[in-house]
Amino acid sequence: MKNRLREIFATLRAVLREVFDESAYQRFLLRAGLTPSVESYAAFWAEQEKLKARRPRCC
Amino acid sequence: MPKLLRVLLWIAISLLGAFALGTIALHRGEQINALWLVVAAVSTYAVGYRFYSSFISAKVLALDSLRATPAERLDNGRDFVPTNKWVVFGHHFAAIAGPGPLVGPVLAAQFGYLPGTLWIIAGAVLGGCVQDFIILVFSVRRDGKSLTEMAKSEIGRVGGVIAYLAVISIIVILLAVTALIVVNALKSSPWGTFTIAMTMPIAVLMGLYLRRIRPGKVLETSLFGFVLVIAAIFGGQWVSQNPSWAAIFTLTAPTLAILIIVYGFAASALPVWLLLAPRDYLSTFVKLGTISLLALGIVAFRPSLHMPPLTRFIDGTGPVFAGTVFPFAFITIACGAISGFHSLISSGTTPKLIRCETETRFVGYGGMLAESLVAIMAMIAACALQPGVYFAVNSPAGIVGAAPEAAATTIGSWGFPVTAAEMATLAQDVGEKTLFNRTGGAPAFAVGMAQIFSNTLGGHAVMALWYHFAIMFEALFILTILDAGTRVGRFMLQDALGHVWKPLGRTSWYPSILLTSAVIVAMWGNFLWQGIKDPLGGINSLWPLFGICNQLLATVALCVATTIIVKMACEKKTRLRYTFVTLVPLCWLVAVTFTASWHKIFDPNPRIGFLSHARQLIAAGGNPRLIFNDRLDASVTGVLVVMVAMILIESGMECFQIIFGKKSAACKEAPFVMTRLTQEQA
Numbered sequence: 001m002k003n004r005l006r007e008i009f010a011t012l013r014a015v016l017r018e019v020f021d022e023s024a025y026q027r028f029l030l031r032a033g034l035t036p037s038v039e040s041y042a043a044f045w046a047e048q049e050k051l052k053a054r055r056p057r058c059c
Numbered sequence: 060m061p062k063l064l065r066v067l068l069w070i071a072i073s074l075l076g077a078f079a080l081g082t083i084a085l086h087r088g089e090q091i092n093a094l095w096l097v098v099a100a101v102s103t104y105a106v107g108y109r110f111y112s113s114f115i116s117a118k119v120l121a122l123d124s125l126r127a128t129p130a131e132r133l134d135n136g137r138d139f140v141p142t143n144k145w146v147v148f149g150h151h152f153a154a155i156a157g158p159g160p161l162v163g164p165v166l167a168a169q170f171g172y173l174p175g176t177l178w179i180i181a182g183a184v185l186g187g188c189v190q191d192f193i194i195l196v197f198s199v200r201r202d203g204k205s206l207t208e209m210a211k212s213e214i215g216r217v218g219g220v221i222a223y224l225a226v227i228s229i230i231v232i233l234l235a236v237t238a239l240i241v242v243n244a245l246k247s248s249p250w251g252t253f254t255i256a257m258t259m260p261i262a263v264l265m266g267l268y269l270r271r272i273r274p275g276k277v278l279e280t281s282l283f284g285f286v287l288v289i290a291a292i293f294g295g296q297w298v299s300q301n302p303s304w305a306a307i308f309t310l311t312a313p314t315l316a317i318l319i320i321v322y323g324f325a326a327s328a329l330p331v332w333l334l335l336a337p338r339d340y341l342s343t344f345v346k347l348g349t350i351s352l353l354a355l356g357i358v359a360f361r362p363s364l365h366m367p368p369l370t371r372f373i374d375g376t377g378p379v380f381a382g383t384v385f386p387f388a389f390i391t392i393a394c395g396a397i398s399g400f401h402s403l404i405s406s407g408t409t410p411k412l413i414r415c416e417t418e419t420r421f422v423g424y425g426g427m428l429a430e431s432l433v434a435i436m437a438m439i440a441a442c443a444l445q446p447g448v449y450f451a452v453n454s455p456a457g458i459v460g461a462a463p464e465a466a467a468t469t470i471g472s473w474g475f476p477v478t479a480a481e482m483a484t485l486a487q488d489v490g491e492k493t494l495f496n497r498t499g500g501a502p503a504f505a506v507g508m509a510q511i512f513s514n515t516l517g518g519h520a521v522m523a524l525w526y527h528f529a530i531m532f533e534a535l536f537i538l539t540i541l542d543a544g545t546r547v548g549r550f551m552l553q554d555a556l557g558h559v560w561k562p563l564g565r566t567s568w569y570p571s572i573l574l575t576s577a578v579i580v581a582m583w584g585n586f587l588w589q590g591i592k593d594p595l596g597g598i599n600s601l602w603p604l605f606g607i608c609n610q611l612l613a614t615v616a617l618c619v620a621t622t623i624i625v626k627m628a629c630e631k632k633t634r635l636r637y638t639f640v641t642l643v644p645l646c647w648l649v650a651v652t653f654t655a656s657w658h659k660i661f662d663p664n665p666r667i668g669f670l671s672h673a674r675q676l677i678a679a680g681g682n683p684r685l686i687f688n689d690r691l692d693a694s695v696t697g698v699l700v701v702m703v704a705m706i707l708i709e710s711g712m713e714c715f716q717i718i719f720g721k722k723s724a725a726c727k728e729a730p731f732v733m734t735r736l737t738q739e740q741a
Contacts, residue, residue: 015149018142019347020277020340031136041274045332050566051138052331052339055408056230056547058155058400 024048069109076102083176083368090363093439096172097357100180100435104428107184112192112424116417119624119637120196124417127734129202129410139203141414141736144421150412151426153343154404155191156350158536159394159609160434162240162500165507166602167391168441168449169379173368174388175438182389182396183431186644190613192423193620193641194402198410199419200728206406210619212727213626214710221702222615223551228699229400229608230548231579234323235586236605237537242315242591243499244530249308250299250490250523251530252315256308257291258341258535259322265337281344284337288345288535292527299490312591319541320584326542327549327576335542342539349532353436356511366442366449371473378454379498380602381666386655390606395434397644399612401427414736440507447477448485448494452503456496466495490523505529548579589688600669603659604692610652611703617645618710625714629724649707656700660693669693 017023025036025044034040060068079099083091116122133139142150167175198204204212207226211219245251265284273279298304310318326334375383380391394400405423413419441449450470451459459466463479470477486494489509494502509526513519550566552575557564563571590601620641628635662668665675673689676682716722 011143011145014143015146016278018146018150019153019343020281021336022275022277023146024137025275025277027136027140036275038271038274041270044275045270045330045336047137049331050550052336054547054550055154056400056403056543058157058159058394058398058404 021048021052069106072102072105076106080177080180084173086368090365093357093362093364093443096176096364096435096439099176100432103180103184104431107188108424108428111184112188112420115189115192115424115640116420118634119640120193121631121633122196122417122419124415125734126200126416127732127736128199128413128416129729130413131734131736132729132732133202133411138408139411142412144414144418147409147412147414147418147422148426151404151409151422152429153347154408155394155398155401155426156346156430156433157394157540158237158240158501158533159398159400160430161437161504161533162602163392163606164395164434164438165441165500165504166379166453167388168366168438169370169372169377169453170384170388171367171369171373172364172438172442174373174384175392176435178389178392179395179431179434179438182392183427183434186613186647187397187401187431188424188427189640189644190397190616190620191401191405191427192420193624194616195405195410195413195419195423196416197620197623198406199413199416202729203410204406206402206616206619209406209623210615210706213619213622214706214713217709218615218619218706221706222619223555224702225399225608225612225615225699226403227548227551228695229605229612230544230551231582232586232601232605232608232695233400234541234544234548234583235590236601237540238316238319238323238583238587239590239601240499240501241319241534241537242312242587243497244501244505244534245310245315246312247309247493248491248530249305250295250527251534252308252310253298253304254288254291254295254527254531255534255538257294258288258338258531258538259334261287261291262334262338262341265341266333269337270332277340280337281340284341285344285348288341288531292524292531295527296490296523316584316587316591319538320580320587322538323541323545323583324576324580327545327580328572331546335546338535338542339539342535345532345535349528350433350436353440353508353511354432356508356515357436357439360511360514362439362443362511362514364439364442365445367446370446375664375667378450378458381664382603382655382658386651386658387603389651390603390610390655392434393606393609393613395431395437397610397613397648399609399614399616401430402612402616415734437504440504440511443510444503444507445477446475447471448482448506449503450475451477451482452494452497452506453500454496455498459496461496463493463495488519488522489526491526501530501533505533545576545579545583548582549575552578589691592682592685593688600659600672600692603655604696607652607655607659607696608699610648610655611699614645614648614652614703615706617641617648618706621645622710622713623726625717626724626726629717630726635718652703653700656696659696669696 028044029040076099079095082095083099130139130141134141164175197209201209207219207222210222261284265280269280298308373384375381447470451466459469463482467477467479482494505526508529509522512525513522553564553566553571562568565571621638624638624641658667660669663671665672669689669692673686676686717724
């Protein structure tokens, strides 16, 4: 039961991290071989700018 | 679980669903509990998911878990990323769930709870979920191609161009209609206006905090933003009670419209990280929390539905919007049953995240079921109100009169008693000056939601806070759509103009950014201004126009899906009769959209037909601007219908030639590649 709850919580956290682009930032850091910093985040956004802005939100 | 037990369980769920549907359909004379609607919906969704989507997966699409998806083959850690199915589900749901499933059912509740509820349930299971699921699968099998690209490659060049124009049109009309809803919700409401105004500096603060102080900590920043928004709701109460501050934030509809137009332009031209992204995060945070809270509130409070199953307004004389139950109930409720816009999401980000082809069923079909359940909750929130209150809030002054006593008398004469004193008390309870003529659906939904919440948490004393929380929640949703939609429209326009003159296509060239942002904002701003100036309440004509656009886009999506299924059947020598899964909803949507379009253009009733309304205005020596607006609306509707008719003809000819062997049935799928994730998945 405890493990099951932990699994549910971990999945929920993963969903939120993906929805809120935290995972995308982690992937960017891994791909670019960078560590979290103001500069890395600015570089991440330079890459994300077009991707995020082209993403439609439904009515 | 043993097979016999499983069979018995599914028989029990089916019987429960049938009984609940029978109860809501046949019950007359007495109020019923809202839980009947929830039980009917959830049981039908369970059966639809377990059996119908499984049939489509196995027989129609032949989903193959061994086939590598583009997320696996093209994995670049950026847009193509194999992702856990629950994570993709959450991502997909956050993108498809907007204010549409909340507002549409509220407006359609004027027909009673029955037509809308049945359409939400049946439309989702047999139409909306099927569209989202199948378009997702076809996009996954084509390297994540968009709907317009699939239309071009599978139907033909005309199909591609029409799909592109339909997308631009729906975005423009969607933005105008949603902006109009915000204007109607905030006009003469200092509390609501202050709260929403505060979300802008809060979003900028979040953007700066994320960029400079805690880079990448989005969840933490969203939580911090949410706390500030709650503080702004309390601050709004103080503002509304302070005469000098209240005067500053008490704005008329035209002033609000101008401010929203300026905001839309700024949001399109400013860097994404500064305003669009933090607002999107904040909106998603509030959206997911509020929807869950509303579901819990309905289950805990179990409200009774005061609205009758059917009202006299099924004859087309409704005050909220004019038009008979067929086709207008099916146009008004789009996102909760079937929405063309979803096909853009299903062929946008989502197919690039799918890890295994078989998971498309859970994400595509399941995601739409969740959205449909949100629409059922909105229907409950609207129908839990006393019908007199519902019509007082949603009827424009042009129909019921601007004076409270006159409006109450008119609504009472329809058989829905309400008094001016009762409405004044309710307005005081929710912290508003008046609740009469607050058209658009958002205020009625907010009153219903506040009633449900205040009965569950906090009691009557906090009703005003819950009301303004609901208004903030809807306006936040809508302003996020304005940000994102204006930008998406701008990019689409830049893509198209780039073919004419290359520098205009450069998305980082500021003159092009300013020009294309101005064009898109001017397009939706014109419709918004039209809605503000319309004496019948604007939403009356614009919401059906939006519904028609959205459903026409769904028609394009189902047309693309049907063509591909025909090609697959002929190519792989499988059963052509399975085409019915998309052909039946396609035929239904063609009937609905074409009938509604005909009525909106040519109906002799000036409340329905744009042209007859223009003629009436000409005869009365009316405002030339309003006459122009009517003709513009008629032209836009006509052009859209002609475009969709062209795509239907082109698709029909393509299918005909393939079925009779005059053309080879070559699907443009990416070649089969064996997955390397099989063992891990097993």
